[in-house]
Amino acid sequence: MSETAMERAAKATPPKVARRIKGLSDKAIAWIFVAPTIILLLAVNIFPLIWTIRLSFTNFRANRPNADVQWLGLRNYERILTDSDIWITMQATAHFLVWTIVFQVLIGFTLAWLINRKFKGNDLWTTIIVLPMMLSPAVVGNFWTFLYQPQIGLFNYAVAFLTGADPSGFSMIGDVSLAPWSIVIVDTWMWTPFVMLICLAGLRSIPDSIYEAAECDRASKWRQFWTITVPMVLPFLMLAVLFRGIENFKMFDLVVQLTGGGPGSTTELTSINLKREAFEKWRTGYASAYAIILFVTVFGLASIYVKALNKVKER
Amino acid sequence: MKKTHIIAVTMFAAATAFAAPRSVQADELTLCWAAWDPANALIELSKDFEEKSGHSMSFEFVPWPNFADRMLNELNSGGKLCDLMIGDSQWIGLGAEAGHYVKLNDFFDAEGISMDDFIPATVTGYSEWPKGTPNYWALPAFGDVVGWTYRKDWFERPALQAEFKAKYGRDLAAPATLAELKDIGEFFQGREIDGTTVYGASIYTERGSEGITMGVTNALYNYGFLYENPDKPYDLEGFVNSPEAAAGLEYYKALYNCCTPPGSSDWYMSENIDAYKSGQVAMQMNFAFIWPGVNADPKVGGDKSGYFPNPAGPGGHFAQLGGQGISVVSYSDSQEAALEYIKWFAQPEIQAKWWKLGGYSALRAVVEDPGFATSQPYAQTFLDSMAIVKDFWAEPAYASLLLSMQDRVHKYVVADQGTAQEALDGLVKDWIEVFEDEGKL
Numbered sequence: 235m236s237e238t239a240m241e242r243a244a245k246a247t248p249p250k251v252a253r254r255i256k257g258l259s260d261k262a263i264a265w266i267f268v269a270p271t272i273i274l275l276l277a278v279n280i281f282p283l284i285w286t287i288r289l290s291f292t293n294f295r296a297n298r299p300n301a302d303v304q305w306l307g308l309r310n311y312e313r314i315l316t317d318s319d320i321w322i323t324m325q326a327t328a329h330f331l332v333w334t335i336v337f338q339v340l341i342g343f344t345l346a347w348l349i350n351r352k353f354k355g356n357d358l359w360t361t362i363i364v365l366p367m368m369l370s371p372a373v374v375g376n377f378w379t380f381l382y383q384p385q386i387g388l389f390n391y392a393v394a395f396l397t398g399a400d401p402s403g404f405s406m407i408g409d410v411s412l413a414p415w416s417i418v419i420v421d422t423w424m425w426t427p428f429v430m431l432i433c434l435a436g437l438r439s440i441p442d443s444i445y446e447a448a449e450c451d452r453a454s455k456w457r458q459f460w461t462i463t464v465p466m467v468l469p470f471l472m473l474a475v476l477f478r479g480i481e482n483f484k485m486f487d488l489v490v491q492l493t494g495g496g497p498g499s500t501t502e503l504t505s506i507n508l509k510r511e512a513f514e515k516w517r518t519g520y521a522s523a524y525a526i527i528l529f530v531t532v533f534g535l536a537s538i539y540v541k542a543l544n545k546v547k548e549r
Numbered sequence: 550m551k552k553t554h555i556i557a558v559t560m561f562a563a564a565t566a567f568a569a570p571r572s573v574q575a576d577e578l579t580l581c582w583a584a585w586d587p588a589n590a591l592i593e594l595s596k597d598f599e600e601k602s603g604h605s606m607s608f609e610f611v612p613w614p615n616f617a618d619r620m621l622n623e624l625n626s627g628g629k630l631c632d633l634m635i636g637d638s639q640w641i642g643l644g645a646e647a648g649h650y651v652k653l654n655d656f657f658d659a660e661g662i663s664m665d666d667f668i669p670a671t672v673t674g675y676s677e678w679p680k681g682t683p684n685y686w687a688l689p690a691f692g693d694v695v696g697w698t699y700r701k702d703w704f705e706r707p708a709l710q711a712e713f714k715a716k717y718g719r720d721l722a723a724p725a726t727l728a729e730l731k732d733i734g735e736f737f738q739g740r741e742i743d744g745t746t747v748y749g750a751s752i753y754t755e756r757g758s759e760g761i762t763m764g765v766t767n768a769l770y771n772y773g774f775l776y777e778n779p780d781k782p783y784d785l786e787g788f789v790n791s792p793e794a795a796a797g798l799e800y801y802k803a804l805y806n807c808c809t810p811p812g813s814s815d816w817y818m819s820e821n822i823d824a825y826k827s828g829q830v831a832m833q834m835n836f837a838f839i840w841p842g843v844n845a846d847p848k849v850g851g852d853k854s855g856y857f858p859n860p861a862g863p864g865g866h867f868a869q870l871g872g873q874g875i876s877v878v879s880y881s882d883s884q885e886a887a888l889e890y891i892k893w894f895a896q897p898e899i900q901a902k903w904w905k906l907g908g909y910s911a912l913r914a915v916v917e918d919p920g921f922a923t924s925q926p927y928a929q930t931f932l933d934s935m936a937i938v939k940d941f942w943a944e945p946a947y948a949s950l951l952l953s954m955q956d957r958v959h960k961y962v963v964a965d966q967g968t969a970q971e972a973l974d975g976l977v978k979d980w981i982e983v984f985e986d987e988g989k990l
Contacts (some may be wrong), residue, residue, distance in 0.1 A: 293986065297625040298647055298945070319956075322922025385829075386812040402746075408814030410964045494757040497814050499956060513618070515949040516625075517986075 236272075272365040290523035310523035321525075322499060323507045329414055329480050330421070330503060331490075335475055337422040342429025343471065347463075349430070350437040360434075362395030371424070375491020378420045381408040397411055407493050413500050417489050420480065425459040429474045437463070465549075472543045476536070483532055554604075575603045581620055581631035582873075584610035587838055588689055591907040598893050604886050611651035613818060614758055617948075631855070632881040633890060635690050635873045638674045639947040645678040645875060646945045650686040650875040656888055657685060660739075662895050668692060670938045671911035675874040680943060683757070687849050687874025688891050689837070689911035694766050694858075694934040695869040698825060698833045698843050699723060703742060712736075717927030726801060727771060728859050734808025737831035742871070745813035748833040749808030749888055751824040752801075755817035755960045757811050759951055762941065763817075764834060764960050765801045766869045768990035771862025772797025783984050790973035798969035802962045813912075814963045825849065836871040839932060840927040841907040856930040858937065869977070925933035946987050953979035 249471035258266075290310055294303045314320055345363060349356050366374070381389045384402040406416040440462065448458045448545045489495065495502035508528065512521035579597070581969035582588050588610045595606045608934035609630060611619045616638065621628055624644070636644060644650035653676075658666070664672045664685060671689035678686055701707065704721050713721035717732055724730040734749025741747070751765025754804055766774070773793025788794075810829050813820070818835055822842070844850050859868035875894065877887040893899060900912040909931065910916065911954070922929045942950045954976055963971035984990040 265898070298641070300648075382812075387812075405812040405814060408812050408963065410966070490757070494755075494815055496756040496959055496963065498960035499965050500964060506972040510952060513622075515946075515952055517949070 236422045258521045261362055266317065280432050286522045286525060289519050290526050292519040294519045294522075296518040301477060303519075306519065310520045311527070313520065314524055319499065320504075320507065323502050324506050326414065326499070326501060327483065327503045327505075329510075330417060330485065330501075331417060331479060332483055333418045334421045334425070335478055335496050336424045337418065338429045338478055339471060339475060341422065342426045342474065343433045344465070345426065345430040346433035348435055350434060357410040363430060366424045369424070371488040374420060374424055378416075379492055382416055386409075404471075408497055410497055410500050413493050413497055416493055417501055420492060421488060423484070424488070425478060425481075429471075429478065430468050432477075436467035439470075440466045469543065469547045471538075472546060476543065479535065479539075480532070551633060558908070566618050575605065576632075576863045576928030577605045577607060578632045578883055578886055578890060579607045579609055580633040580635070580890075581609045581611075581623070582635040584612045585838065586842055586896060587908050588976055590903070590908045591915045594899070594903055594907055594908065595890075597899070598890055602893065604883075604884070606890075621948075624880075626980060627880045629878075629880050629882060632880050632883045632887040633875055634878050635875045636687070636871065637873055639951065641675070641678045641686055641874070642943045642947060643945040645684070648879055649876075651686065651879050651888075653688065653877070653891070654683070654915055655683045656891075657857055660892050660895075662688070662892070666913055668913060668916065668934060668935055670870065670909045671872065671874075673871045674938065674940045674943075675872060675911070678943065681886060685963055687876040688895055689872075690894070690911040691874035692911040692916075692931075692935055693838050693871030693873075694748045694931070694932045694938050695871060696837050696840075696859060696930055697723075697857050698835065698840065699855050699857065700828075700849070700853065703737070703747075703831055704854040704855070723855055726858045727860050727862045729767060731800070731808065732973045734804060734832065738808050740783060742828075745828060747828065748810040748824075748830050749760040750834065751813060751816060751830045752823040753797045753817055753821070754806060754807055754809075754813060754959070755815050755820075756806065756955055756963070757815075757816070760815075760817035761953065761959050761962065762951060762954045763836075763871070764867050765798065765962065766939070766941070767834070767859045767867075768801040768804070768862065769797040770867035770869075771859070771865055772800065783989050785980055789923065789980065792804050792970075792978045793975055795969040796864065797864070797960060798958070798972060802969065805962050810870050835908060837927070837931050838871070840931070841925070844926055854926075858928040858930055858934040866937050867939045868934050868937050868951070870940040872911070944987070946983050949983045949986075950980055953983070 270523045286415075291306055291308070292303050293306055295301065296488050317445050347361075349360055378389075381387045382405070384390050387406075387407060388403065390401040393399060393404075404412065406412045444462055445458060448462060453461070484505050485503055486509065489501055489503055490506060491499040495506045508521060511524060580591070588608065588852070592606075593610055597606040599606055612684070617640075619629070619633065620636060621640070621643075622628075623864075624634070624636075636651070637649075641650075644689070645652070646917045656662075657764050664676065664683070667676075667689045669875070671692050672685075673680060675689045676685045676687045678684055693828045704723075713733075713736055714720075716736070720727075721736070724733055730750070736749070737747055738749040739746060755761055773791055774797055775788040775791070775794075778788055801983075810824055812825070816824070818839070821833050821835050822839055824830045824844070826837075826846055826847070841858060843854050846891075877884055877890060877891065881887055882940050894903075895912075897912060900910040900915045901918075901965075904910045904921075915921065916932060916935070920933060941947065944950060957972045957976045957979065961969055982989060
């Protein structure tokens with residue numbers, strides 16, 4: 235007697251897992267598997283966040299755990315938001331963020347566009363271009379402090395060769411007007427390849443058939459670039475901007491190695507400033523409030539950006 | 550037969566183990582300090598302690614830029630890594646009040662160790678908290694002070710001597726005042742010597758840790774800067790930011806602008822040493838600990854270098870104190886052995902050997918010995934410098950006070966922002982805020 239399709243399907247369907255594990259329901263088993271992850275997330279993400287929010291309203295100092303802790307209300311927040319020095323570090327961070335992203339996107343996209351054109355040795359060039367981002371930021375920072383040295387640094391000699399200026403007449407990391415650009419140059423040198431790789435992925439995802447159709451329609455190269463290449467790479471580019479933006483907002487090691495935040499506080503980014511407050515001055519409560527303000531800022535900006543990114547992807 | 554053997558051996562081992570008196574148990578001590586030349590001398594010196602006590606020593610040395618971060622984190626977390634800590638002088642207040650260090654008064658009394666036997670400035674600087682009270686948390690271990698090294702061989706060149714005399718009307722010699730120091734700096738700045746462009750002086754400008762503060766105070770003190778009203782603690786207004794103090798800060802900036810090598814905007818001890826040893830500068834500001842290394846250097850050592858104390862200013866003659874005391878860490882499980890080390894270290898013959906090995910003893914018996922001043926080319930300068938020392942705050946909140954000063958001073962001197970008076974007014978504002986937070990105001 236032959237089996238019907240229904241019977242075969244019934245046989246193929248495995249019995250409920252719960253029936254094999256001491257009468258537990260599927261839902262209970264699912265919770266058993268998910269619970270450790272939830273507990274871990276609560277322990278390492280949510281609890282510290284709530285604890286930090288609580289500390290931000292106090293004068294707690296982690297280096298003096300036995301001292302009396304006073305409830306300060308919003309005093310820490312008020313101090314931070316009215317402190318002109320903190321606004322200066324915010325400006326320094328914004329300057330760093332904007333210019334590194336502008337340069338990295340422009341140069342990264344251009345490099346990707348050039349590499350994407352089929353020529354002999356483009357794989358070798360890709361490897362060479364990608365090398366800087368494989369180095370440790372601390373090493374890169376140290377390395378560039380030597381390059382920037384007015385007396386022995388190659389950078390000054392290169393500029394002097396091109397412009398005829400005195401090589402020891404300017405100091406990239408010692409001059410207030412040049413120091414912010416010195417870190418923009420190094421970060422761009424190091425991370426442009428990352429943007430290039432993402433753009434390259436975007437460029438290689440565009441089917442040739444689209445360009446062939448455009449050729450049939452006698453669209454110029456310039457027109458093809460603006461109506462096909464740019465729109466199709468844009469989501470990739472925006473993703474690269476998001477990654478670099480988040481990374482550079484918390485930039486620390488490279489700048490500490492290069493300028494230490496100086497001269498004065500010209501290159502003291504918020505991450506460096508926050509570290510000083512939290513782990514050098516040990517003003518834990520104050521630093522917690524600072525961290526919360528930064529968290530809210532980044533979270534807010536990132537949320538707006540992600541919405542914009544989703545809209546671009548939907549087009 | 551075999552069985553009885555084993556039983557006998559086991560019983561003997563057990564008996565010896567129980568019978569061994571606790572006092573002779575050998576401990577393994579870890580001594581924590583900065584990674585620098587004197588630390589190597591201490592390793593050599595400590596071999597004698599290991600031999601005599603039976604304890605073994607291990608050392609945890611951290612480079613200066615990370616020293617405070619690493620070691621204060623260790624202390625703040627109640628870590629047991631260090632049994633003995635040669636901590637910076639500014640840490641004493643925190644070490645005492647936060648319970649990181651063992652109070653040594655009873656131990657000193659029991660062992661007959663008297664603080665009167667040490668250079669008074671080092672006792673105040675490295676051992677006492679609160680300052681000026683007989684509460685001791687460390688034994689003075691390494692006396693140090695900011696002083697100057699100069700290229701004696703360049704200064705002695707007849708052509709340069711003549712040119713200098715014609716220009717300034719006096720001999721080209723180690724300066725006695727800050728004004729003279731600046732003249733000499735300007736004289737050498739950009740000069741070509743033996744085919745190389747050289748500069749006046751390397752001074753402290755480092756921003757990240759404590760560098761520029763340890764440098765600028767050598768000008769500030771000598772122009773009239775005071776940390777507080779001598780009659781009223783924590784009264785800062787008019788003392789920290791007095792017009793004289795502002796003049797001192799202006800002097801330091803002028804010295805930075807006129808007489809330092811290009812690119813020296815973030816220099817501290819090691820950069821200054823490099824600049825001096827590589828023949829870039831005529832004079833070098835640095836802590837005295839580097840002098841044995843300079844003296845032994847094949848390129849600039851011996852007769853080629855001379856030493857002088859920080860020159861006087863219009864408001865006095867002072868120099869920034871460096872150096873450290875040695876403390877027993879309260880979290881250590883080997884406190885008895887650590888105290889044993891301090892007792893051994895305090896002995897005059899060990900202190901004399903310490904000086905010979907390159908460590909700077911703070912014991913009066915060593916530095917007041919008739920032969921001391923001539924024992925090394927820099928010994929007299931060390932003595933002269935130790936007689937004029939002043940130190941930074943040693944408050945528990947010293948780090949906040951220090952970072953504020955670093956920031957304000959660097960902004961003015963190196964980054965050229967604002968005026969000297971504005972920088973010091975800002976510093977007073979910052980320090981008042983710190984003391985208010987501390988409940989001192």
